[in-house]
Amino acid sequence: MNNFSYTQATTAKEATRQRKDEPTAAYIAGGTTLLDLMKANLEEHAQLIDINLLPFKGVEQTKDGLRIGAMERMNDVGEHALVRELFPAVSESLLLAASPQLRNMASIGGNILQRTRCGYFRDAAFPCNKRVPGSGCPALQGDNHNLAILGTSEACIATAYPGDLAVALTAFDAVLTLENPKGKQRRVPVTEFYLLPGTTPQRETVLEPGELIVAVTLPLTAHARRSTYLKVRERASYAYALASAAVGLDVQSGTIRAARVALGGVGTRPWRSPEAEKVLTGAPATEATFRAAAAAALQGAQPREHNRYKVELAQNTLVRALQQVAG
Amino acid sequence: MNTETEPAFFETNAAPGVVGQPLSRVDGRAKVTGQAKYSAEYNHLPGLAHAVFKTSDVAKGRITGFDASAAQRVPGVLAILTHQNLPQPAVSPNTPEGKKTIGMGVQMGFLPLTSDQIHYAAQPVAMVVADTLEHAQHAAALLRVQVAPEAPTASYQDAKAQRFDPSKGKGAGEGRGNAAAAFASAPIQLSGTYTHALNHHNPMEPGATTAHWEAPDRLLVYDTAQGMAWMQKSLSKMLGLPADQVRVITKYLGGGFGCKGSTWPHTILTVLAAKAVGRPVKLALTRPQMFTGMGHREDQEQTLRLGATKDGKLLALLHEKTSTTSPWDDYAETNAKIIGMLYQCPAFEAKLQLARANVMTSTYMRAPGEAPGSFALESAMDDLAYRVGVDPIQIRLLNHADKDPSTGKPWSSKSLKQCYQRGAELFGWSQRNAQNGQTRDGKLLVGWGMATASYPVHSGQGNARVRLYADGHAVAQAAATDLGTGTYTVMTQVAADALGLTPDKVRFELGDTVLPTTIISGGSMAAGTVSSSVYLAAQDAWQKLIKVAVMDAKSPLFRAKPADVEVVQGRLQLKATPGKGEDFAALMKRAGLDDVEGMATGRYGAGYESAQAALNAKSDDAGKDDAGQHSMHSFGAHFCEVKVDPELGTVRVTKWVSVIAGGRILNPKTARSQIMGGAIMGIGAALMEQTVRDQNLARYTNASLADYHIPVNADVPDMTVEFIDEHDPYINAMGVKGIGEVSIVGTAAAVGNAIFHATGRRLRSLPITPDKVLDALRQPA
């Protein structure tokens, strides 16, 4: 770990200005991702700008939907009555993540920007295209049991976002509010926020240098109210998903009016599946439909030696999640 | 002491005795309030400097140079030590002779920073010493190491690995009969190949050393040592110092599970660094370094062939093991022992094959050999039960060994049948569905499994001292360590009982080589050895006081024969007329004695039995009993229920019962924790623990506790633990057997057997993760 200076910002303007003055600076929220990476010498920052005092707070209903401040803590949001009621899948994705201690520290913004658990990325002794572009990807022929089968490239097969929340956000059309150093805000749907690795796995999101995540807004829908997040892991708690599914269904008299499907643990980014949604929409809410949807979702899967199991596991996870919300 | 008065078997001396009571940990308050000082917390030493390792990126190669220019500019850097400038040890373990000289305390026949060779990934290649930890870490990050890499060998599974038989044809265990022929003609033949992932001990407290040269030839080391004397000896040999010039202190230990039993490179390297910079130096391994700093349980494959009669009586057992070892050592856990001794079986043969790879040397980890060996054997016995169509307990009773089949000796005590019976009662085993794959809970498949546990009583001996003060306080001492298991507590109980005091009047001191030398806290030997030496040391103190009494004209016991005097709850009295006697305090006061000290050697296992036998022997059979006449083991049985999700592949343990026969239980509370801990560790090995090594680069890909999964609370059901009351007069003066390791033996098989019961699929590769479960369920049952 290198020496660094530490400053605090109380407004977005202050934070972005400090960031402009020191290009290698990083924002620090809960620090649960950032400090791990710095301690392992995977990221070096000359300055940490503490953004915990920024007013990106609150969980409230707006005309666009439910707005969650980026500085809210995972536990607080997961347990929030409105989130539980309007977006059960979002609540569950938060409360099934990490450990209580981490969830009390970790922020929503930081969660969205957490980084891959690919073991090669996490150890600077290994080559890794994401960390050192062009150095190679040992995971292709190596330990890829927890890596992606969808959206992969020859350069990288990591689940760049290994967590849970963004999977639920992806399913329910969340929109991120970002603010750049010039004080300008823009709105980016989560489905467009994360990038596929392609030939540039080092580029993971569309966030510009110095840009802050201000808030997440989730449109209110019937299918989001009837939603769940199912997470599969070999350890009962405190583990990343081997596969997960965030699903929502609007079922009326046995027919699916609207459906949302996103998968975690299997894609190089949180994996929205329009293919599955297409199968589901207008179809009867039966196991046969769910199976067909799951098959469609995994159609393009490209498994490797140690993550072949994910094709079946992800399908079964999705089917189970759909069964749970269909009731 | 006067050996003739050595009691053959401990009788509790206080009424009601505190031995056997669930006393809470005497060090509990110190631990939860942060008062307990662990070995990396001795920061009082003047000028204490901090060292960190720079480790190798590659698993094989040669160091061609260092660029220390940036590292050296970091303020506070005192030294950058490499093989080029580190003062070398007087004796290094790098040669077989050197390793032999150093003794059992060093497991690995290679010391980094003694040459330019890189033999395993994350091998230390330099040490940076600085005034603060942060400076040292920063400088280490800036230090550049130039390396000429070579292609490494990753494991026994690597085609490049050189394979060899370390026994040179002699076999891996005490064979008997013609196992191959017996198997070939057996009506039932079962064969299975079992793999066990590489596991790491991962104690909560990492390895740490603080080295302080008090004089140019006198060393004080605060270290995380399970074995005080072993570390003292190995350090003194490596440094060329007499043992008394090396003092090792370990007051508290945050777990060890075997990895703290040896003196690993970081300890001697820190000592040498302290010499180099002329200041006390501290080094604590980081969590990632714990994966390449203190050994591991080797990755291994076992093939077990089992021959039996139609009704399930064993005829033959053939065992073969292949595992990975380092470039220099021939270490492997001895799985064959338990396979040869657990059941009555006329023919047995075992072979071992090792494969050299670029890994550090593996080491003993909780029940080394018995844990993975029992996975193979107890899975196979389960298969046999189904094959014959009898209950898994029944098949074990049918093959119960009334004598130790590997030696022919009778057991010193064996209450295994009671363990089965009580375990079955507690679990409700009689309700078991004999058919597998039949029980459901909603979508989940429910299965029950059980397995036998056993762990040998290794022979150990050690010393203890007891000092009894006239005011009714006492101190007992032995250079044992408390791994967190309760040694402080149970030895306080033993001393209190032996002295007729309440435990609050007694303090037990351990963890310092200036105290009487005793056994390593490993191999389940500590409780049996230390308790018996503490007990006997108290008896020695009483004998001294009895002598004072019988020579004191004012004592009611004046001129009594010492052998006619007994001590009951601190009162010295005539055996024949207990009314005649006096309290020890009155005697000591009158005699002007502020304190009296007793000292004794306690023996455990065969060493105790043979010494006792020699003592009681008539002259004509003296010498016959050298190795002890009994086979000595703890036994037990584990029962569990699992729920398997057939679509998601997840397995959760939902119920657990362990019943253990481990001789006298000194403290049921700490003993219960031991059994639960072992069983939970076994659940970990069964369902999730695995260190993954990249097969091309021979480097671990999950060296962190976020990625190397051990069970969390949610993985652990309510556990029922019971002990069978057992009296064993051959083990030691206390009748205590070890329980630290028997707790894990058989646990992985119990889980695997429950999975078989639930799914009809036999999973032979640990850990049994969802991918393997889904795979198995795709195959026909």
Ligand SMILES: Cc1cc2nc3c(=O)[nH]c(=O)nc-3n(C[C@H](O)[C@H](O)[C@H](O)COP(=O)(O)OP(=O)(O)OC[C@H]3O[C@@H](n4cnc5c(N)ncnc54)[C@H](O)[C@@H]3O)c2cc1C
């Ligand atoms: C052992 C462990 C287990 C975990 N398990 C899970 C799990 O099961 N599921 C799961 O979802 N997650 C899991 N996590 C990840 C955890 O959720 C994240 O570490 C956490 O959410 C990050 O939030 P933070 O506030 O601590 O972020 P920080 O560490 O403070 O920041 C992370 C990154 O985001 C940037 N950043 C933070 N906030 C903003 C903002 N508002 N605008 C712009 N940039 C910002 C920082 O500069 C940094 O680059 C686990 C983490 C650990 C250590």
Ligand code: SF4
């Ligand atoms: S999968 Fe991606 S993150 Fe992992 S080693 Fe390859 S490039 Fe790096």
